[in-house]
Amino acid sequence: MKKDLKVRLGQVGDYEIRLLKVFEAVVESGGFSAAEGELNIGRSTISTHIANLEDRLNLKLCFRGRSGFSLTEEGAEVYELMKTLLSALEGFRSGVNALHVSLTGELRIIASDTICMDAQAGLPEAIARFSQAAPDVNVLLDVKSLSDIERMVLNDEADIGLIPQHRQLSGLDYRPLYVDDCHLYCSRTHPLYNAKSSSQLLDQVLSSKVVHAGIHTSPEVGAQLADMNKAAISYFYEARLAMILSGAYIGFMPNTYVQRYVDEGDLRALMPETKHYSLEICTITRTYGRSKRARELFLELWATV
Incomplete structure (x- = not known):
C-alpha cells in the first residue's frame, strides 16, 4: 500500500494544498453542508474535492450520509498531519515576507577589554558596513567582564559577545576572530x-x-x-x-x-x-532561540572586513 500511496500522491503542490484546505474546512465546520458558507462553494463541489483527495491519498477520510459526518481513523490522522503541514507553510510564508521588511530594533554587542579598538578585530569597519545595510537598527556597544558577557548572551540580554576564548559553555556558539x-x-x-x-x-x-x-x-x-x-x-x-x-x-x-x-x-x-x-579572540552567540536577522547580517558583514 505504501508504494501505491507514493505513486498516487506524488509531490504536494498547489492543487493538493487546495484539497487539504477544503478538507480542513469540512472537518472544522462539522460537515459538507456547514462548510459551504465557509468555502463559498456548493456541496457537490466540496464532495468532489474530498473524493479527489481520498483518491490521491488512497485513503477513506470520512463517512458522510444520513447518519451524519464523521472522520475515519485514517482521516483523523491525516487531519493532524495536515495541520502541521499548513502551519509550516504559513510559517515559511511569514518568514519569507519578513525578509522583505526593513530591519529595525536593536543589535546589542558586548565586548571584552581592548577588543573594540583592536585593529585586528575590524569592529569599527563592521559597524560602518552594518549601519549602511541596516540604517534603522540601533547598535548598542558596551564593555563588560568575561563572566558578564557570557551571562548576558546566555540570558538574551546581548546578541553578540566578544571575548578571549577561555572555556566552552553549553548554550553558546564560538566563532574565532583573531x-x-x-x-x-x-x-x-x-x-x-x-x-x-x-x-x-x-x-x-x-x-x-x-x-x-x-x-x-x-x-x-x-x-x-x-x-x-x-x-x-x-x-x-x-x-x-x-x-x-x-x-x-x-x-x-x-x-x-x-x-x-x-x-x-x-x-x-x-x-x-x-x-x-x-x-x-572569538564571538559568542546563543545556540538556542530564534535566529535574529540583524545579528546574522552583522556577523556576515564582519566576516568580509
Whole structure:
C-alpha cells in the first residue's frame, strides 16, 4: 500500500494544498453542508474535492450520509498531519515576507577589554558596513567582564559577545576572530628595564611584583603566572597598564595594545622568547532561540572586513 500511496500522491503542490484546505474546512465546520458558507462553494463541489483527495491519498477520510459526518481513523490522522503541514507553510510564508521588511530594533554587542579598538578585530569597519545595510537598527556597544558577557548572551540580554576564548559553555556558539599575542612588560622606571639577558634575569623576573587579571583565562596563562610573584589584581587592561607604567609592577599585555608605548620607549618586553602566551579572540552567540536577522547580517558583514 505504501508504494501505491507514493505513486498516487506524488509531490504536494498547489492543487493538493487546495484539497487539504477544503478538507480542513469540512472537518472544522462539522460537515459538507456547514462548510459551504465557509468555502463559498456548493456541496457537490466540496464532495468532489474530498473524493479527489481520498483518491490521491488512497485513503477513506470520512463517512458522510444520513447518519451524519464523521472522520475515519485514517482521516483523523491525516487531519493532524495536515495541520502541521499548513502551519509550516504559513510559517515559511511569514518568514519569507519578513525578509522583505526593513530591519529595525536593536543589535546589542558586548565586548571584552581592548577588543573594540583592536585593529585586528575590524569592529569599527563592521559597524560602518552594518549601519549602511541596516540604517534603522540601533547598535548598542558596551564593555563588560568575561563572566558578564557570557551571562548576558546566555540570558538574551546581548546578541553578540566578544571575548578571549577561555572555556566552552553549553548554550553558546564560538566563532574565532583573531589571535592576541601577549608578552611580559615593564616600564622605563622599573629596575628591570635596563637589565641584560643573563642567567639571573629569570630569578629577577619571578621575584618582581606582577599585576594580573585575577581570573583563569587559559592553561597557558596559568602556567606563565604559576611561579611569579602575583602581588596585585587589575582586571581591565587600561587599569593594568597604568599599574605597569607606575614602575612598581610588571605584567602581561597584548602586544598590539601597548605597541605605541614600546615604540616610545615607555615599555620593554621581558624575556620575550619565553614569557609570552596567546589568546584566541572569538564571538559568542546563543545556540538556542530564534535566529535574529540583524545579528546574522552583522556577523556576515564582519566576516568580509
